[in-house]
Amino acid sequence: MSRFSMIWHTVVMRDEVDDLVEAWGRERGDLDLAPVEVFSRISRLARHLDLARRDAFTAHGIESWEFDVLAALRRAGSPYELSPGRLLRETLVTSGTMTNRVDRLTGRGLVERLPDPHDRRGVLVRLTAEGKAAVDGAFEALLAAEADLLADLSTAERDRLAGLLRSLLAPFS
Template identity: 45%
Template sequence: MSQDPNPKTRGQASQGAPLGSILEQWKRERPDLDPEPMAVCGALRRANDRVRTAIEGNVAASGLDGPGFDVLLTLRRQGRGETLTPSELAGEMMLSTSAMTNRLDRLEKRGLIERKADPSDRRSLRVALTEDGFALADELVVGHLAVEEDLLAPLSGAERVELIRLLEKIGA
């Protein structure tokens, strides 16, 4: 199978019709509407799908899912021996605390995290990586960054900075 020489359409067959084609169809069918937001949001969605698929593929080899991976890396970036309460962890990950409980249960069963009583508040728990969890997080972050670097390879450093700036405007 030959590779599409046009970088604007390369790889789009698996992601649906080319966005330009979709826009032209809408312009023809509804000339009273500006379909440009469809192109921007469609491109974002396609990029997100590609990023998510690549990251999940990398993480799956470790037997983790995306949410478990997020917990491990969130705890790892706090530093060795550091802890977070489940509420703090949920806040760092932009999740509800109820969504956190099942994630923590699964990771604790695997021996990757432990819950400890908070010495300053016996009603509260602190979550920490075990040595196995710390080692796995350190291993996973290397592969994670390699996958992300591969995905972003077509962009220059300036383009990456600009993309972050633009996406932050939408996400704010």
């Protein structure tokens, strides 16, 4: 932590993690808590972001898990079809879960199941017109909500942040 940013955060803003680090420092002053300053903030931001997503989506009548599936289909491009196997790799859930999700989305009329013409074991999940409208609207709402959360950062800061996060994420990809 540079002297500048140290002063800056102390005077201007302080977050939950500052308290967390302070408490650990009292109890385990022997440890270097620098990783906590980064990863604890990432975990907490992810949690807050989940809630923000939920809010943005409820206005459009869909839930987060629904968006995850619909968005994968939407990103695939016309004709908006993916196999359940591909979907579960995109959304990081298990096959049992995906079966359940596709069932419920089919019940809501947002996707439909068709036999895979090239593989009789397989199925294709296709976005319906309603599904496409729902995911497009929800995505726009999500972008708007996320843009609000970024409002305090300059464009340069936002890009620098994205770049630093990429450095952390790239080794996993």
